[in-house]
Amino acid sequence: MNDSESDYEEELEAFLIWMKDAGYTAYTQKSYLADVREFLEGLNSKPLESVKKLHVVSYLTSVRERGVSDATRNRKHASINCLFKALIELELLSVNPAAGIKKSKTEKNREPVYLDEGDLQRFLSAIDGKYRSRNLAVFLLMSYMGLRVGEVHTLNLSDYNAERRLLRVFGKGRKWRNVPVPEDVAPYLEQAMKERLTPWRSKEESMFISQKGRRLSIRGIQGIAADTFGRFQNGVPEAHRRPYSSHKLRHSFATMLLRKGADLRTVQELLGHSSIQTTTVYTHITSREKEEAMARLQISMPMMEA
Template sequence: MPNHHELDEVYGAQTRAFRIWMKQAGYTDTTQKEYMREVYAYLHSLDELAVEQAGKMHVISFLVSKQQATGDRTRNRTLSAIRSFYAALIDFEMTARNPAMEVKKSKTEKNKKPVYLEEEELALSLAFIDGRYRNRNLAIFLLMSYCGLRVGEVHRLNRSDYKKAKGTIEVFGKGRKWNEIPVPEALAAMLTEVERERIEPYREKEDAFFVSQKGKRLSIRQIQKIAGQTFEAFKRQYPKLADMKLSCHKLRHTFATMLLRNGVDIRVVKELMGHASIETTMIYTHVNDQQKKQAMSTINIPLHAIG
């Protein structure tokens, strides 16, 4: 694929407009980078065809070419990037239509069973959070598993987002929406301790809640590494979980599953998870093997009637 400079010779006005639009709309730095990468790949596929002349078939052809090497989840993220790109161009009156909106998202991923830890397994995993910054790392882990925060939301969390008097945190989440989440008392006490131990940031005005040993906002990759090391140690101790693909997002799955298992109204779970649609929350209403066995144990086959 040509480098970005070569593509900008043809589509420079459009890519500059998209960058400005995403920044103004409040997209995270990570999303901006991912979306720009997807859009540059899409523009390369147009082979210098004017963006406003591209149609539904061009978008589908590009998605099909990518889907051969990736799954439905990646395909949908790519489609979202292209949709946003055209939305930006329409906003700046650089095109009149969004052909990507005519392409349906894949539904396959909605049928995929979420991976999650049982509540007892989650409790056991906490013992494997260790190291010099144990309290900080434990607070991060708990925010994802007992408050349902996404890794990006933990990364963006500022001290000013933690409202001690109210016992809540304000989370800037997906869809560029703010969500206020009550903090369990045990976690609130830990957040206060982490704030007390917090390393003085390198930048004077840095408000990041979680800071690295170098005094910078803890990156998404660093947070993922903290969780990854915990999971590795946990799985070594409990080999039966060795094949389970655990990650930061799986902690979020665990949080939603726990709430629903404990009888929390799905509408409340939707709000706590920051979902735009209750259909997204519905994927967490899965049942486990033990629940199936318990259900089947209520069935009485009248053997005496069979003869």
């Protein structure tokens, strides 16, 4: 433990207890604690009750100057905001200096990277190896049901209702949602559950088990995705490879639904977005679709003069 951590030992412990009680995943707890520790290190042992908005903004500015993305800067702000919120709720502080600071504007017009249906088929065909049925089920849940990596990680066997073909998903904001399992996906999910690896602990409820007999971790899923995307892009020159990751499968699901005419509100519900604004990022239109739309116009023009 370094000096800054020993200065704020009570606050860090309280923050961790608060996050556990609020149901934050182990992954989020770890990320938030790392951000908060970095912030506290720069305070030079200043008591938290004398931290002002200026100190938080100054830290966030230094983070931006290091070249991190707007999304990472916003996450670090969320971590610090959460720390002060927790300490106020636990009656260790009375003011939140991180409240009211504006988020960085992320690139609104940047199109999410996604795979079209043909690419998705090729990606799923690139899944191989000893644990193929498990990995195939994991990626089908993401690409044809829109689950986040963390949501796949937290799935338990009891979350699947085979009779109603429904999956109960524990999502962001600690909200549950029911996602219908497509008819074509159900047999793959059921096969993966039937061939589930023997867990290390007999009472392990996790739907997906790692080679070590534990719940398949978020890192584990991301690693399997990276390997599969590597095979999927095999033969593509390095300069032309796209920055695919497991989360891009969720982007692909949302894009496919909207292109097939699903309304935005339904897609929002299926993805588990708390705000419809988040869902609108998937309404990107390709040049080909613009051209096709324009070609449908019936234009009656006056005669051109000779």
